[in-house]
Amino acid sequence: MQPTPVQLPGTSFIPYLPQALAPPGLAPPPPPAGPFIAPATATVTAAVSTAQHFAAVPQHQLPVAPTYCLFVYGLPSNVDQAAVWRLFGPYGAVTDVSIPLDKEGKGRGYGFVYMPNWNEAELAIRGLNGYVEPTWPHAIPLQVSLKQQKVK
Numbered sequence: 001m002q003p004t005p006v007q008l009p010g011t012s013f014i015p016y017l018p019q020a021l022a023p024p025g026l027a028p029p030p031p032p033a034g035p036f037i038a039p040a041t042a043t044v045t046a047a048v049s050t051a052q053h054f055a056a057v058p059q060h061q062l063p064v065a066p067t068y069c070l071f072v073y074g075l076p077s078n079v080d081q082a083a084v085w086r087l088f089g090p091y092g093a094v095t096d097v098s099i100p101l102d103k104e105g106k107g108r109g110y111g112f113v114y115m116p117n118w119n120e121a122e123l124a125i126r127g128l129n130g131y132v133e134p135t136w137p138h139a140i141p142l143q144v145s146l147k148q149q150k151v152k
Contacts, residue, residue, distance in 0.1 A: 068121040069147040092120025
């Protein structure tokens with residue numbers, strides 16, 4: 001099925017929708033998310049699915065959502081990633097947990113938690129900074145903050 005360009009009023013974009021979805025004289029439905037929206041000056045000869053579009057783009061050029069890195073100090077040497085994940089999980093989405101290890105395979109007392117949403121990261125900082133986990137032996141208050149860039 002050939003896509004039919006439909007001009008949305010007051011926009012400079014043309015969503016490419018099948019003719020059946022945009023009958024003459026009626027407003028078209030909202031445009032779909034993804035690469036189906038093209039500038040009004042662009043010519044599109046075929047609709048490309050999202051999967052096909054991103055398959056053709058090299059990995060290093062794909063858009064990356066911002067991720068906020070939290071620095072966590074005061075972790076016990078025997079803590080694992082799952083325990084830190086469970087600690088931060090109630091505050092929001094966690095995309096990764098990293099705990100640097102020493103030569104003996106024990107934690108160095110600090111770690112990094114990656115969260116994609118700023119509001120959730122801020123909640124985690126406020127909620128866990130100074131927190132002492134009662135199930136961790138010899139626990140000290142956690143110091144949780146947004147990771148700062150190193151000054152060279």
